[in-house]
Amino acid sequence: MEACTAVDKEVDRVRAKFENYATSYEKKIQDQINQLVSLRARISESGDGSEVNSVDKTDLKLLTLKISECIGKQAVDHRDLHSTVSKVGKSIDRNFGHDFDSTYKEEFFSGPSKEHLLNEVILQHLYRQGQLDISESLAQESGIHEYKSQKEPFIEMNRILQALKMRDLEPALLWAEQNREALNLNGKNVLCFEERGRTTVQQKSTLELRLHKLKFINLLSEGDRMKAIQYARNNFPRFVQGEEREVQGLMGALMYAGPELERSPYAHLLDPKHWAEIEDMFLRDACALLGLSIESPLGVAVEAGCLTLPALLNFKHVMTDRKEGTQGDKLMTTLVDVWNGRDELPIEIDLPNQMRFHSVFACPILRQQVSDGNPPMRLICGHVISKDALAKLSSSHSKLKCPYCPVEQNPAEAKKIVF
Numbered sequence: 030m031e032a033c034t035a036v037d038k039e040v041d042r043v044r045a046k047f048e049n050y051a052t053s054y055e056k057k058i059q060d061q062i063n064q065l066v067s068l069r070a071r072i073s074e075s076g077d078g079s080e081v082n083s084v085d086k087t088d089l090k091l092l093t094l095k096i097s098e099c100i101g102k103q104a105v106d107h108r109d110l111h112s113t114v115s116k117v118g119k120s121i122d123r124n125f126g127h128d129f130d131s132t133y134k135e136e137f138f139s140g141p142s143k144e145h146l147l148n149e150v151i152l153q154h155l156y157r158q159g160q161l162d163i164s165e166s167l168a169q170e171s172g173i174h175e176y177k178s179q180k181e182p183f184i185e186m187n188r189i190l191q192a193l194k195m196r197d198l199e200p201a202l203l204w205a206e207q208n209r210e211a212l213n214l215n216g217k218n219v220l221c222f223e224e225r226g227r228t229t230v231q232q233k234s235t236l237e238l239r240l241h242k243l244k245f246i247n248l249l250s251e252g253d254r255m256k257a258i259q260y261a262r263n264n265f266p267r268f269v270q271g272e273e274r275e276v277q278g279l280m281g282a283l284m285y286a287g288p289e290l291e292r293s294p295y296a297h298l299l300d301p302k303h304w305a306e307i308e309d310m311f312l313r314d315a316c317a318l319l320g321l322s323i324e325s326p327l328g329v330a331v332e333a334g335c336l337t338l339p340a341l342l343n344f345k346h347v348m349t350d351r352k353e354g355t356q357g358d359k360l361m362t363t364l365v366d367v368w369n370g371r372d373e374l375p376i377e378i379d380l381p382n383q384m385r386f387h388s389v390f391a392c393p394i395l396r397q398q399v400s401d402g403n404p405p406m407r408l409i410c411g412h413v414i415s416k417d418a419l420a421k422l423s424s425s426h427s428k429l430k431c432p433y434c435p436v437e438q439n440p441a442e443a444k445k446i447v448f
Contacts, residue, residue, distance in 0.1 A: 154327040159187035205237040252287030394418035410436040
């Protein structure tokens with residue numbers, strides 16, 4: 030994004046110069062043409078075949094000099110325009126001409142099993158986006174057929190989303206009714222499902238109520254109060270327990286119908302944002318029933334990569350610019366070793382919270398984030414350090430003294446914990 034912004038600034042600068050150049054010289058050239066026409070007319074009127082008088086000669090000479098100066102100034106400004114345009118190309122080369130080979134580890138994507146997994150992720154993303162023709166071609170060319178069973182749910186999900194965008198509630202209402210038991214988990218107040226080995230807990234879904242609410246408001250806005258009352262009698266009683274305030278508010282809106290609703294205290298019920306919210310709510314619940322996160326894993330990975338690449342490229346430039354033999358080179362070598370030897374980046378990248386899927390615990394001794402090979406260990410005193418730190422602190426002693434309190438203990442008594 031920073032690279033695009035830098036290039037945009039150069040393009041805006043060129044565009045502004047072109048506009049100023051055109052505006053300025055169009056006016057100057059037109060003024061000089063007008064003066065020439067005026068001088069020619071004046072000479073023609075006074076002429077009887079005799080020579081041009083001295084006053085006209087002086088005016089003609091001054092006008093000729095003025096035109097020459099304007100042409101010279103125009104040539105200089107034109108060269109300046111060329112210089113400004115060339116800066117755009119240099120800015121593009123500077124901001125986009127990068128060697129990205131140094132920012133990833135090829136072994137992460139090499140091998141039949143990893144290629145197969147990557148194709149699965151792409152295929153699932155295409156299903157999510159409703160790109161069924163492309164996904165079918167990819168499935169045939171890659172030989173992946175496991176996701177054919179998931180094709181129908183994704184087709185249905187995209188069909189309902191398109192209907193909601195067109196403000197057609199019927200497909201979504203039918204889907205919510207068919208999946209009512211799964212959405213509400215037999216009336217319990219939480220919905221649990223497994224996602225990537227983790228148990229995620231959601232509050233009881235209110236999707237069906239929100240859909241009926243939108244339908245009810247549509248009937249009121251159309252002015253059909255009696256039809257809205259009948260619709261409320263048929264659909265709202267099951268939601269009274271637990272959603273009393275919501276239903277009471279909707280019943281109060283019955284006092285207004287048609288254009289009156291827009292001028293009533295319930296005008297906020299007509300806000301278009303409710304349609305965007307119902308699309309997000311349906312997508313979240315549909316993905317939950319399929320055991321998927323609401324965000325596409327591929328989309329999240331690409332977005333995180335775009336945020337990470339500039340920092341990695343800057344890191345590469347710093348390494349390239351360092352002189353050999355300096356203390357800085359030793360530091361850079363250490364960072365490169367970390368990048369090559371472990372499953373972690375050589376520098377810290379600050380990503381948004383919604384993109385963090387791993388442990389946030391970092392060892393207070395080694396300042397390293399814990400991993401499967403280096404898990405957090407709880408000491409008897411209750412303090413937590415990494416397994417590597419525990420090994421280093423107890424390497425030459427049979428007893429370990431906690432670095433944060435005076436308690437001495439046996440290192441073997443430390444226990445692995447999971448956050």
